[in-house]
Amino acid sequence: MAKEILRMENITKIYDNGFVANKDVTFWLNEGEILALAGENGAGKTTLMKVLFGLEKPQTGKVLLYGEDANIKNTLDAIGKGIGMVHQHFMQVPSLTVAENVLLGIEPMKNGLFDFDKAVEMTREVSEKYNFHVDPLAKISDLSVGQKQKVEIMKVLIKGAKIIIMDEPTAVLTPQETDELFEQLLRLRDDGHSFIFISHKLEEVKRICSRITILRRGNCLGSYDLSDMSEADISRLMVGRDVVLQFEKEDPTPGDAIIKVKDLVKINADGKRVLDGLSFNIRAGEVIGIAGVEGNGQSELSDVLSGMDGFASGTVELNGQSIEGKSVFEIRQMGMALIPEDRMIHGAAGEMSICDNIISDRYFKPGYKKGMFINKKYIENVADEYIKEFQIACDNKKQAVRYLSGGNIQKVVVAREFTTGGNFIIANQPTRGIDVGAAEMIRKAIVRKSREEGTATLLISADLNEVLGCSDKLFVMRKGKIVAVFPKASEVSEAELGEYMLGLKTMTEKDMEGLL
Numbered sequence: 001m002a003k004e005i006l007r008m009e010n011i012t013k014i015y016d017n018g019f020v021a022n023k024d025v026t027f028w029l030n031e032g033e034i035l036a037l038a039g040e041n042g043a044g045k046t047t048l049m050k051v052l053f054g055l056e057k058p059q060t061g062k063v064l065l066y067g068e069d070a071n072i073k074n075t076l077d078a079i080g081k082g083i084g085m086v087h088q089h090f091m092q093v094p095s096l097t098v099a100e101n102v103l104l105g106i107e108p109m110k111n112g113l114f115d116f117d118k119a120v121e122m123t124r125e126v127s128e129k130y131n132f133h134v135d136p137l138a139k140i141s142d143l144s145v146g147q148k149q150k151v152e153i154m155k156v157l158i159k160g161a162k163i164i165i166m167d168e169p170t171a172v173l174t175p176q177e178t179d180e181l182f183e184q185l186l187r188l189r190d191d192g193h194s195f196i197f198i199s200h201k202l203e204e205v206k207r208i209c210s211r212i213t214i215l216r217r218g219n220c221l222g223s224y225d226l227s228d229m230s231e232a233d234i235s236r237l238m239v240g241r242d243v244v245l246q247f248e249k250e251d252p253t254p255g256d257a258i259i260k261v262k263d264l265v266k267i268n269a270d271g272k273r274v275l276d277g278l279s280f281n282i283r284a285g286e287v288i289g290i291a292g293v294e295g296n297g298q299s300e301l302s303d304v305l306s307g308m309d310g311f312a313s314g315t316v317e318l319n320g321q322s323i324e325g326k327s328v329f330e331i332r333q334m335g336m337a338l339i340p341e342d343r344m345i346h347g348a349a350g351e352m353s354i355c356d357n358i359i360s361d362r363y364f365k366p367g368y369k370k371g372m373f374i375n376k377k378y379i380e381n382v383a384d385e386y387i388k389e390f391q392i393a394c395d396n397k398k399q400a401v402r403y404l405s406g407g408n409i410q411k412v413v414v415a416r417e418f419t420t421g422g423n424f425i426i427a428n429q430p431t432r433g434i435d436v437g438a439a440e441m442i443r444k445a446i447v448r449k450s451r452e453e454g455t456a457t458l459l460i461s462a463d464l465n466e467v468l469g470c471s472d473k474l475f476v477m478r479k480g481k482i483v484a485v486f487p488k489a490s491e492v493s494e495a496e497l498g499e500y501m502l503g504l505k506t507m508t509e510k511d512m513e514g515l516l
Contacts, residue, residue, distance in 0.1 A: 037215070038202075130157070166196065285456070302458075337420045340428055407434035411442070
């Protein structure tokens with residue numbers, strides 16, 4: 001019989017604004033188990049893990065470790081009691097070595113100074129024990145994304161963690177890197193470690209986990225044996241309705257080129273070519289997807305095309321006009337709309353209302369103004385219409401955006417950007433970190449807009465299911481270049497795509513001739 005090592009019992013957490021994040025939640029974790037924790041954004045997963053990791057104090061309930069009340073006071077206390085957390089966004093210092101990052105905070109000392117040799121020795125022992133194959137002397141900045149993920153796991157293992165929380169661990173990994181990570185997690189599980197695995201990728205949940213605990217609106221719906229559940233069963237419990245995990249789309253009927261990119265070069269502050277001679281067109285009515293391991297020029301391309309950053313040479317034309325030297329505002333007036341990579345930095349103003357965020361790009365337009373003043377009634381009607389159309393779950397249109405779940409914040413951004421009247425949309429990681437219900441709505445909206453309104457769409461996504469399912473044509477970027485083109489995204493597999501992303505395969509200029 002499985003030995004229970006963790007139980008969170010009757011956890012209730014209510015924030016100062018009255019929001020009930022967790023309501024009487026109970027779940028447990030067994031020794032040597034990988035347990036999935038699933039739910040929509042705002043369901044309470046993050047808060048529950050913050051309670052476990054000592055970042056939040058619940059109003060009621062307790063955490064039991066090996067049957068004893070753990071009384072976790074803070075993060076250091078949680079780490080001391082064998083609980084570790086691998087965050088979705090890596091907590092690393094790029095200029096330091098692997099060993100220096102792994103031992104950060106628990107540095108071995110010798111004669112009052114940091115013992116670098118000992119740190120390297122300790123890191124090498126952990127790396128070799130679990131077959132991580134990471135060089136302790138390598139700089140973090142020189143590692144692949146998959147290797148950085150291993151460093152995060154090594155950081156918690158070296159502190160003695162037996163219970164490890166994994167928050168969206170495969171969000172930016174290729175299929176090959178995901179396979180390697182899962183092999184290591186299974187090896188750690190067999191060694192007696194236990195995992196709480198948080199992910200929106202249901203096929204991965206089914207593949208790596210034995211049980212799943214599902215939260216919805218702060219309540220625990222129960223824990224289930226995954227051998228008895230399909231992906232559709234899981235999504236139905238998470239969202240409360242049937243979710244279409246794969247959708248059919250009509251073939252595109254492309255029109256004229258809306259955006260034309262020719263020999264585009266961008267050089268970063270270190271003198272590196274982060275965009276190296278890119279040339280491509282996107283036509284009206286088509287969705288062009290870009291896949292690639294994070295850090296290969298995708299973000300820089302989005303920044304250049306949106307006017308958030310400049311470029312060294314080449315040309316970019318939007319609707320027949322050069323964007324060179326133009327501001328973001330001016331490029332938006334030329335027909336560009338942007339779903340940015342980080343919704344809270346560039347997509348939304350957290351302290352402002354849903355209403356204000358939705359009209360932030362059009363308050364100066366006819367209808368939105370009455371003389372010198374804002375047309376409040378008209379704006380509120382527009383906000384109500386978009387809240388309904390884009391299924392934004394909120395108290396009301398005057399609610400501050402920061403109080404919404406991540407999925408609903410993203411819907412506010414999408415509602416604004418899809419109603420700008422523009423005919424070129426940059427969708428940069430449009431469903432990153434959001435639940436299956438919100439992702440389904442956004443993906444369908446991207447395809448529908450291209451088909452019904454003839455928009456040209458550039459979709460940049462680390463989610464290969466998304467980029468394969470939504471794109472008509474697909475590019476792979478590596479080291480600032482387009483290294484592969486697939487005229488029909490539906491005809492390439494995730495595994496083959498991963499090979500091009502990792503540089504195991506590449507196409508010649510002749511292979512790609514006439515496809516860009």
